[in-house]
Amino acid sequence: MNLKIEIKRDGIFKKFELNSNATTLLNVLEFIKENIDSTLSFKSSCKSGVCGSCAVRVNEKEVLACEYKVQDGDKIEPLQNLNVMRDLIVDYENGLKTLKNRVYLESYKNIKVNIEDERLYRKQSSCILCFSCYSSCPVYEFNPKFLAPFTLSRVYRYVVDTREDSKKSKIDIVQQNGIWDCTLCGNCSLVCPKGIDIKGDIFMLRNQSGSYGYSDPNFVQFDSFGSGGINFSSF
Numbered sequence: 001m002n003l004k005i006e007i008k009r010d011g012i013f014k015k016f017e018l019n020s021n022a023t024t025l026l027n028v029l030e031f032i033k034e035n036i037d038s039t040l041s042f043k044s045s046c047k048s049g050v051c052g053s054c055a056v057r058v059n060e061k062e063v064l065a066c067e068y069k070v071q072d073g074d075k076i077e078p079l080q081n082l083n084v085m086r087d088l089i090v091d092y093e094n095g096l097k098t099l100k101n102r103v104y105l106e107s108y109k110n111i112k113v114n115i116e117d118e119r120l121y122r123k124q125s126s127c128i129l130c131f132s133c134y135s136s137c138p139v140y141e142f143n144p145k146f147l148a149p150f151t152l153s154r155v156y157r158y159v160v161d162t163r164e165d166s167k168k169s170k171i172d173i174v175q176q177n178g179i180w181d182c183t184l185c186g187n188c189s190l191v192c193p194k195g196i197d198i199k200g201d202i203f204m205l206r207n208q209s210g211s212y213g214y215s216d217p218n219f220v221q222f223d224s225f226g227s228g229g230i231n232f233s234s235f
């Protein structure tokens, strides 16, 4: 099959034309590396949608290269919101740092977990850390310290875990640079290859925060005159 695609390298899209039977984007990248340009750099490991290491953007949407069926005219670029190391390889460090915030079972209750309990967080536990949600999130444009969407989803996973005895400490973690900075745009949920509804998890964390005395810091309290705290008499 004749194929023309473009790959972003050093900030510029470069055209590649090839004749290959490769179907997945990862196969095409491997073909280019073996037959056209051995310097092309990208990452992959399991080649079966399990490890998450081959995530890139195609036509401005995050995909796993090993699962995506390549099409003529596709424009491929590295994930956004991360430093590009070379071609399609990015540095995950900034996003991974946000997982160091006690995102694990912290205060363990030694109780029996039944199948219904486990169902509450089964989906969130399937995250493969592909960083697609991180790349799709618009919040980094104005807050580079925003906790990663996958981190917020994991926090929710532990908040609903019946064994966690310190739910408040989990809720505390997400108050700054977290759930209230999210615009609820839903990009993260749309691109997640594991079908995790990250936006939904963030919404649930907001609801749960109310039970621990937190409220949206962006919310303007309206007084009984509906003035939103503004003294109109001074105008």
Ligand code: SF4
Residues within 6 Å of the ligand: 133, 136, 137, 138, 139, 149, 181, 182, 183, 184, 185, 186, 187, 188, 189, 198, 199, 202
């Ligand atoms: S829903 Fe929130 S976390 Fe998800 S991409 Fe939008 S702003 Fe980011």
Ligand code: SF4
Residues within 6 Å of the ligand: 052, 126, 127, 128, 129, 130, 131, 132, 133, 134, 149, 150, 153, 188, 191, 192, 193, 194, 195, 196, 198
């Ligand atoms: S939550 Fe989904 S999109 Fe985000 S890192 Fe995990 S698997 Fe990837």
